[in-house]
Amino acid sequence: MKTRICGTGSALPKLVVTNDDLSKIMDTSDEWISSRTGIRSRHLAVEENLTGLATEAAKQALEESGIKAEELDMILAATLSADNICPSLSCELQRELGAVNAVAFDINAACSGFLFALQTADAYIKTGMHKKILLVGGEILSKLMDWNDRSTCVLFGDGAGAAVVQADEDGGVLANVQGADGAKGEALVVENRKVNNPYVTNSKELSYTFMNGQEVYKFAVKTVPKAILEAVEKAGLTVEDIDLFVIHQANMRIIESVSKRLKVSMDKFPTSLEECGNISAGSVPILLDKVNKKGMLKKGDKVVLAGFGGGLTWGASVLTW
Numbered sequence: 001m002k003t004r005i006c007g008t009g010s011a012l013p014k015l016v017v018t019n020d021d022l023s024k025i026m027d028t029s030d031e032w033i034s035s036r037t038g039i040r041s042r043h044l045a046v047e048e049n050l051t052g053l054a055t056e057a058a059k060q061a062l063e064e065s066g067i068k069a070e071e072l073d074m075i076l077a078a079t080l081s082a083d084n085i086c087p088s089l090s091c092e093l094q095r096e097l098g099a100v101n102a103v104a105f106d107i108n109a110a111c112s113g114f115l116f117a118l119q120t121a122d123a124y125i126k127t128g129m130h131k132k133i134l135l136v137g138g139e140i141l142s143k144l145m146d147w148n149d150r151s152t153c154v155l156f157g158d159g160a161g162a163a164v165v166q167a168d169e170d171g172g173v174l175a176n177v178q179g180a181d182g183a184k185g186e187a188l189v190v191e192n193r194k195v196n197n198p199y200v201t202n203s204k205e206l207s208y209t210f211m212n213g214q215e216v217y218k219f220a221v222k223t224v225p226k227a228i229l230e231a232v233e234k235a236g237l238t239v240e241d242i243d244l245f246v247i248h249q250a251n252m253r254i255i256e257s258v259s260k261r262l263k264v265s266m267d268k269f270p271t272s273l274e275e276c277g278n279i280s281a282g283s284v285p286i287l288l289d290k291v292n293k294k295g296m297l298k299k300g301d302k303v304v305l306a307g308f309g310g311g312l313t314w315g316a317s318v319l320t321w
Helices: 018-024 029-038 050-065 089-097 112-125 180-185 215-235 252-260 279-293
Strands: 002-011 014-020 041-044 074-078 105-109 132-140 157-168 172-180 244-247 302-308 315-319
Touching: 002 050, 002 112, 002 172, 002 279, 002 315, 014 018, 018 029, 029 252, 041 157, 050 089, 050 132, 050 157, 050 279, 074 089, 074 112, 074 215, 089 105, 089 132, 105 112, 112 132, 112 157, 112 172, 112 215, 112 302, 112 315, 132 279, 157 279, 172 215, 180 215, 215 244, 215 302, 215 315, 244 252, 244 279, 279 302
Parallel strands: 074 105, 074 132, 244 302
Antiparallel strands: 002 157, 014 041, 132 157, 172 315, 302 315
């Protein structure tokens, strides 16, 4: 049995914030942001929370798949910015969807999270433990940003994407690659609450996202092509056989570098970062839903999904649509 994606969905907050909007509240400009990143706008949550966005994305994916919520065996949610530490996003989704028969847990692999969720689902399906699984990747990153740090806050956005996968003999996941390098994890850090008890006194001030952009860039342009090539080779294919590369939307320069190193036209690398920015675990499923809704995927197409980011972590999957 293979793990086939049979439905996708996505949801973004209503508020669209352009680079020009940001230039009115901080020392930046559309030219500075777009020329360095390719990002021109992003969606920021005001009234929305992550559970609501993830629920909407999940409902779309379930509708396309033709699978009812109560048929789901499992819900895997990839996020680093859930509404609560407990209950998990996946458990809140179970409640909202009425997926009463699904086991649910979250995965935190930052921007690689959706890939790790897909590969976890693939392992469960191949062992025969589960057959129908909902995957969600989403973030409310705006709450983790220092909005006085113009070098970082302009890069990120909010949103959620979803996919339903099921056991199928026709098509599906062909090969997976994943990895981590915790020794370089300090390149991208978001601290949690500090220890605070009767025996320890710490500041209750919350920290915000810190990113060493140059280190993350160097990591991405080297690691991502290597992971993709490894996954494609494991699938018994070549990069020329791949119809579409759906990769994490961090920076246009990174995507262009991956394209160049693989010697594959940018025409095969769809993007959403122009209007969404970097949504961490949400970027791959949101982009996948975009290309699916645009009719850019047809049955039998060979597709690469790839994520990379905090941890540091990375993952790539090759699948037949």
